[in-house]
Amino acid sequence: MASQTDFYSFKHGMFAVTVLSDGPILLNGELFAPEATDAERAVVVARLNGSDNMAHAQSNIPLIVTEDDVILIDVGAGNRFQPTEGRLEENLKSAGYSAEDVTIVIISHAHPDHIWGLLRENGELRFPKARHFVGREEWDFWMGDAASALPAEVQPFVEGARRDLNAIADRVTFLNDGDEIVPGLMVIATPGHTAGHLSFQLNADLPLIVTVDAVASDVVAFEKPEWSFGFDMDPDRARVTRRALLDRAVRDNATLLGFHWIYPGVGTVRKDGEAYAFTSAAGDRS
Numbered sequence: 246m247a248s249q250t251d252f253y254s255f256k257h258g259m260f261a262v263t264v265l266s267d268g269p270i271l272l273n274g275e276l277f278a279p280e281a282t283d284a285e286r287a288v289v290v291a292r293l294n295g296s297d298n299m300a301h302a303q304s305n306i307p308l309i310v311t312e313d314d315v316i317l318i319d320v321g322a323g324n325r326f327q328p329t330e331g332r333l334e335e336n337l338k339s340a341g342y343s344a345e346d347v348t349i350v351i352i353s354h355a356h357p358d359h360i361w362g363l364l365r366e367n368g369e370l371r372f373p374k375a376r377h378f379v380g381r382e383e384w385d386f387w388m389g390d391a392a393s394a395l396p397a398e399v400q401p402f403v404e405g406a407r408r409d410l411n412a413i414a415d416r417v418t419f420l421n422d423g424d425e426i427v428p429g430l431m432v433i434a435t436p437g438h439t440a441g442h443l444s445f446q447l448n449a450d451l452p453l454i455v456t457v458d459a460v461a462s463d464v465v466a467f468e469k470p471e472w473s474f475g476f477d478m479d480p481d482r483a484r485v486t487r488r489a490l491l492d493r494a495v496r497d498n499a500t501l502l503g504f505h506w507i508y509p510g511v512g513t514v515r516k517d518g519e520a521y522a523f524t525s526a527a528g529d530r531s
């Protein structure tokens with residue numbers, strides 16, 4: 246883990262990118278690799294520096310600064326999901342910005358670790374001056390009958406998503422595939438992990454793709470692109486999306502930034518037979 250002042254930063258064309266963290270979440274091996282055998286799963290957990298079938302997933306949140314805007318892609322979980330999370334705002338401060346400085350908040354999808362940090366405990370918006378952007382399909386899914394019909398164990402996710410989405414209903418801008426949020430920052434629809442999951446591309450000489458949970462684990466998804474992530478809500482659709490996004494990244498020589506990957510989750514991808522191989526741009530910082 247990075248200490249509070251040791252953030253990974255880089256320039257990408259006209260964007261200054263700093264990878265913040267909301268803190269790690271502890272997940273069991275079945276969530277990282279549902280289709281793995283016990284032996285394969287033990288290897289995955291070990292490579293994530295975990296033990297006893299438990300390992301940390303990181304929460305890498307890109308802070309993107311342009312001439313005009315201070316942008317966050319996702320806002321972490323606040324202190325509502327796991328006790329190790331909720332550190333985004335303090336890390337943002339360490340990077341030199343207050344919550345009031347944020348002009349744009351983009352939500353990739355409405356899972357707890359990505360959206361539950363939207364509100365403070367008193368119910369006020371954490372980033373009160375920001376324009377908020379959410380995928381149209383994601384909004385419609387969580388607000389609609391299909392979410393109401395999800396199993397009881399998932400209903401806390403539904404309640405949390407509705408709490409946070411309702412809080413921005415008067416100010417939200419909806420996103421669709423191909424939209425340009427600010428010049429050079431494009432929306433890539435990557436459905437499957439959730440119904441309206443979005444990834445994002447920052448244009449420069451070569452693109453940077455913020456995959457978020459379309460490519461959930463750097464230790465699993467490149468080598469085993471057919472394997473699901475435990476939180477994929479439509480695993481078959483997520484599988485098709487994951488391959489399409491990785492093929493696009495290989496074709497375009499893109500740099501990738503992954504939300505749950507070993508910090509800072511920035512690197513490049515190449516084809517490796519029928520699978521892929523990831524090379525971290527930051528060296529081994531785990």
Ligand SMILES: [Zn+2]
Pocket residue numbers: 356358359458504505
């Ligand atoms: Zn996630």
